[in-house]
Amino acid sequence: MVDSAELLAQFKPDSSGMPDVVDHVAVARLYGEPLFAMPRDLYIPPDALEVFLEAFEGPLDLLLYLIRKQNFNILDIPMAGMTRQYLVYVEEIRGRNLELAGEYLLMAAMLIEIKSRMLLPPKKMAEGQEAEDPRAELVRRLLEYERMKLAAARLNAMPQFGRDFLQAQVFIEQSLQPRFPDVSVVDLQEAWGAILKRAKLVQHHKITREELSVREHMSLVLKKLQGRRFVEFEDLFDPASGAPVLVVTFIAMLELAKETLIEITQAEVFAPIYVRLAYSLN
Template structure:
């Protein structure tokens, strides 16, 4: 039995102890599944043709059809007798290559209209070029990071006990103060009294409220303010506490409620 594998002289089927092997050793058993895995490594006849062209460094626009057809048939012959279902598409392409090769062997004739006859390889070259473009595009897409393969999404949530709210702007604080003043003027009585008010006492009162509550809304500080003078002193107490970094004034979004909370330094002291 002749075990010589029909390959070109420059190629070998394997390396044995560093030496090229150009024929299958006698008595070597090749499982049918090995041939199946071998051909399934290609994605179809065009993929096999493109691999042969690139391996031999052929020009796609000038393919030596005789050499390409011969090499292609060598690979198809490996599986034709073992797995005909797997080789079906490859056999169709083999017949197409044989037809092109036969047309190239015939004398070149001009058409009746006088125009030049189309090159039999033109359609095959067009399909190979399009397939090569699609394959390169697929490789470029595969290089892009893919969720679950190259990276894993991470869901990071802030603890509810320590929200990181943005600092309130001066315009928002001024707008809230004007709103409080407008409400107090509607309830204010025009009485003339002399009362000594202490900013320090109001600062202590605000700090006591914040000891029992994590957050106090800006307007709640003025909820039980009887007069404009009391409201003014409470507002100065808030500004003084913020200046001394004993409280933080925060607001989640423009026109949202303004909140007062103890600063980290004040919480440590308490």
């Protein structure tokens, strides 16, 4: 490494205040002093520049790369060869980034376990059932990861706003015509809703008094019974006339029964009720 004092001495300005270089323009400053050319023996630490030829997003990505590179059948993975290649890569990244190597070491332990299980005799299964392949779970995860990776690649290949195209915008200055703010349908709906709310707050309700005469309705009931032997109780009421009229008509019937001008009869329980004139029996 070049000492800073020697580097400054090499580019020390002359008596005129500027070094004997073209244009007298500094390309950099070191501790406040100008540098007018890059030093030839500049020291660069080895870890300052690293080139990654292959970038993997995780252990599954690395396994899939090794399988496709060696043209292995993903449904019949040769565990010995793939585990050997995988461990070579893990040893490489352990020396550079131990924290990053953690998840890769976990997958390496899983590969070694699968390889060990394949060396053992298979477990006895029921008659007609095949022995479970120790690689089945790993194959399922690899196939699922490959589907997701291909789907992500297809999505990434689609044109994206800001990366592949930009939105065209044109601004035209119209100084002679006033520019009014745009009004959307939602703005009109909110304005109309506010008007309806105000209208509900100022509603007027007028109450009128309807004068009904019990004597008048007593006469009406007697007219309906005149010339008829029996009249069913419900036929003496008109539901369309409103609740007040029905109440007054019922009171009028009670008054007529009290004065023994009408008779209200019923043959049995829950039978129809009939009304007739009391003096029609004479």
